[in-house]
Amino acid sequence: MILVTLVVFIGGTLWTIIHSFTSSRLLPKLNFAGLDQYERLWGTRRWLVSIDNLMLYGLLSLLLTLVIGFTLAAILDRKIRGENAFRTIYLYPYALSYIVTGLAWQWILNPDLGIQSVVRGMGWQSFSLNPLNNPDTVMYGILVAGIWQGSGLIMIIMLAGLRGIDADIWKAAKVDGIGTIKTYLRIIVPMMRPVFITALVAIASGIIKLYDLVVALTNGGPGISSEVPAKYVIEYMFRAQNLGQGFAASTMMLLSVMIIIVPWLYLEYGGRKNDR
Amino acid sequence: MNRLASAVCTTSLLTVSQLAIAVDLEVTHWWTSGGEAAAVAELAKAFNQTEHTWVDGAIAGGSAARPVIVSRILGGDPMGATQLNHGRQATELIEAGLMTDLTELAEREGWRDIVNPVSLLDSCTLDGRIYCVPINIHSGQWLWLSHAAFDAAELEVPQNWGEFVAAAPKLQDANILPLAMGQQGWQQNLAFGAIMLGIAGPDAWAEVNVEKNAEVAAGPDFKKVFQAAAAARELAKNSNVQDWNQATNMVITGSAGGQIMGDWAQGEFQVAGAVAGEDYTCLPGLGVNEILDTGGDAFYFPVIEDEATKKAQLELASLLISPEAQVSFNLKKGSLPVRSDIDLDAANACMKKGLKILDEGGVLPSSDQNFSPDTQIQIEDLMAEFWTSDMTAGDFQESYSDLIKNAD
CATH class of the missing domain: 3.40.190.10 (Periplasmic binding protein-like II)
Structure with a gap:
């Protein structure tokens, strides 16, 4: 087990990083080229656009998925009628692959087939909803599809967390005369910290590997306005037959994950040790 | 006498069975639109008339297909034959020794004399050896x-x-x-x-x-x-x-x-x-x-260590450049044939314009070659x-x- 971990994760990662300093084309070769690949990477507009897009998507998706997931879970937790049915409906999108989600939303957002034509058919002729064909709005179109797919799972995780809260807490809050929303925000949410962290990791990993949704929805278009880093890596490794460039990009992705994760790990685990 | 007879029998049986080994040859390509599919069906039909079978491995979209094709060859799961654009897409695969050398067949059939323009064959050549069969000429202008x-x-x-x-x-x-x-x-x-x-x-x-x-x-x-x-x-x-x-x-x-x-x-x-x-x-x-x-498509034959498959690959290579296949394929696809010695009376007005330009030598290398x-x-x-x-x-x-x- 340890051997597998070492070889597959550490070994594979090191191999990739080492080859990102070479000028490998179709086949990996150890002809070192220094920082050339990185210089080219950060001088490529497509990569810069990809980073911008991922940051926008990541920030909004993280925030909205958490808020929507928690709100849905809280509503279901109020012991509403038909909870099972709603739970199933909200979780269903998660059972679909991103490709299916992408194609479905491509139709929904298509001006000639989807929402726009339906609303216009009902008489509102000036209504316009065509996010995917506009470079300025395309990322929001992808965001809607991503949230539609992902928030159901977060809802379930949150719901499990909420069900784990002792009913006495609620009673105590009621005795003290604290309002429902305030109880959620001030008492329940802080108590659910581990659940939030689980949810955070699930969402964050989905954001970093964002690829298939973009491929199915827009394939990076219009132009290069919805490109994402993972797509850059794949295309330069295989379509452009330039492994070095793809490896450099994937190393940058790893680095950005590390920049976020390492301080967090330190705070989460390093700090606790000091308490004890 | 008896022993001799049986020996002769066995040898002839062996030769017969060697000749008759039918191979299922998987052919990958990205010809999936209406006209393209009709054209590739002509090739499959011709190949199926030999004792071998054409196993169609169509992958929609060239930019999606090429990575699949390359990673299958690199990953040790090569197909019998594959379409690629001749030029520089396969250079490293050839250098790594993963593509079959077709030089002998090409010299026997005199490809250098029949392929027009000859630059197509040059794009198939690396260090003097030929590694692909040009099948058509496509121009983008x-x-x-x-x-x-x-x-x-x-x-x-x-x-x-x-x-x-x-x-x-x-x-x-x-x-x-x-x-x-x-x-x-x-x-x-x-x-x-x-x-x-x-x-x-x-x-x-x-x-x-x-x-x-x-x-x-x-x-x-x-x-x-x-x-x-x-x-x-x-x-x-x-x-x-x-x-x-x-x-x-x-x-x-x-x-x-x-x-x-x-x-x-x-x-x-x-x-x-x-x-x-x-x-x-x-x-x-x-x-x-x-x-x-003069861009276009060519067929490459990944190296497969099996005598029967190797033979079938060479048969397919020879068939692809044959006058009959050139005519039937290119008429359906609307592309120009790679040899000028064939009869294309059935070509329509647009193809004839292209053929005329080709005859007059108004050709430039394609971006795949550049x-x-x-x-x-x-x-x-x-x-x-x-x-x-x-x-x-x-x-x-x-x-x-x-x-x-x-x-x-």
């Missing part, structure tokens, strides 16, 4: 015009790019999109290449594309190329289709005036039952400089950005000449 669209706008069908641009406002008045354009980098790149050839002329084109002279690309004479591209971008505004055949379909149905696309568009017109000269007009070299590039896949993708990315944004012609020229400077 065609302007396809819809008679229905120009009739609806009460216009004469233009005879060159200048007339087309001049006619565009009237088309727009008639609610017709002047220029259909699939929103994919390679299509936008193809259109730009054709405009470049049309506006700058073959000498300047070759200076930039073959010699990779960035100074020419950045120079004042080349400015009008980028301005023409910016003008074309206006004509293609609101063209929301993705795939090239969807764009071609707009020309067929008359909802778009024209499309810049390779000669493979021909196959779509044919499947739709449209007649060249009556329903549509084709203008090679955009009707300005009647010159075509640029590495790496450079091509960078150029395609720039094209995708330019055609969908409001990048100015000046910025476009600057970025493009930067790419040419670093091209390989």
Whole structure:
């Protein structure tokens, strides 16, 4: 087990990083080229656009998925009628692959087939909803599809967390005369910290590997306005037959994950040790 | 006597069984549109008439198919034969010894004498050995015009790019999109290449594309190329289709005036039952400089350690370049054959235009032959950005000449 971990994760990662300093084309070769690949990477507009897009998507998706997931879970937790049915409906999108989600939303957002034509058919002729064909709005179109797919799972995780809260807490809050929303925000949410962290990791990993949704929805278009880093890596490794460039990009992705994760790990685990 | 007889029997049995080993040969390609599928069916039919079987491995879309094909060969799961664009896509695979050497077969059948233009065979050659069979010639410098669209706008069908641009406002008045354009980098790149050839002329084109002279690309004479591209971008505004055949379909149905696309568009017109000269007009070299590039498709045969398979591979190679296959395949696909010694009377008006240009030697190397896949993708990315944004012609020229400077 340890051997597998070492070889597959550490070994594979090191191999990739080492080859990102070479000028490998179709086949990996150890002809070192220094920082050339990185210089080219950060001088490529497509990569810069990809980073911008991922940051926008990541920030909004993280925030909205958490808020929507928690709100849905809280509503279901109020012991509403038909909870099972709603739970199933909200979780269903998660059972679909991103490709299916992408194609479905491509139709929904298509001006000639989807929402726009339906609303216009009902008489509102000036209504316009065509996010995917506009470079300025395309990322929001992808965001809607991503949230539609992902928030159901977060809802379930949150719901499990909420069900784990002792009913006495609620009673105590009621005795003290604290309002429902305030109880959620001030008492329940802080108590659910581990659940939030689980949810955070699930969402964050989905954001970093964002690829298939973009491929199915827009394939990076219009132009290069919805490109994402993972797509850059794949295309330069295989379509452009330039492994070095793809490896450099994937190393940058790893680095950005590390920049976020390492301080967090330190705070989460390093700090606790000091308490004890 | 008895022993001798049995020995003879066994040997003959052995030879018979060796000859008769039927092989299922998997052939991968990305010919999936209507006209292309019809053409590849001709090859499969011919190959199935031998004792072998053609196992079709079609993968839709060249840019999706090539990585799959390459990673299968690299990953030790090679197919029997595969389509690739000859040029530089397979260079490293050949260097790594993963492709079958076809030199013997080529010398026996005299490919060097029959393939025209011979530069196609040069693109299959590495260090003097031949590794692929060119199957067709494709050129990307065609302007396809819809008679229905120009009739609806009460216009004469233009005879060159200048007339087309001049006619565009009237088309727009008639609610017709002047220029259909699939929103994919390679299509936008193809259109730009054709405009470049049309506006700058073959000498300047070759200076930039073959010699990779960035100074020419950045120079004042080349400015009008980028301005023409910016003008074309206006004509293609609101063209929301993705795939090239969807764009071609707009020309067929008359909802778009024209499309810049390779000669493979021909196959779509044919499947739709449209007649060249009556329903549509084709203008090679955009009707300005009647010159075509000689890209195209070729078949490569990954090395497979099995005698029977090797034999079947060589049989297929020989079949692909045979006159019969060349005629039946290229007529269906609308591409030009790689040999000039065959009878193509059945070709339609557009193909005959192409054949005539080929005969007169008006050929240039294709971008697959000029640029590495790496450079091509960078150029395609720039094209995708330019055609969908409001990048100015000046910025476009600057970025493009930067790419040419670093091209390989």
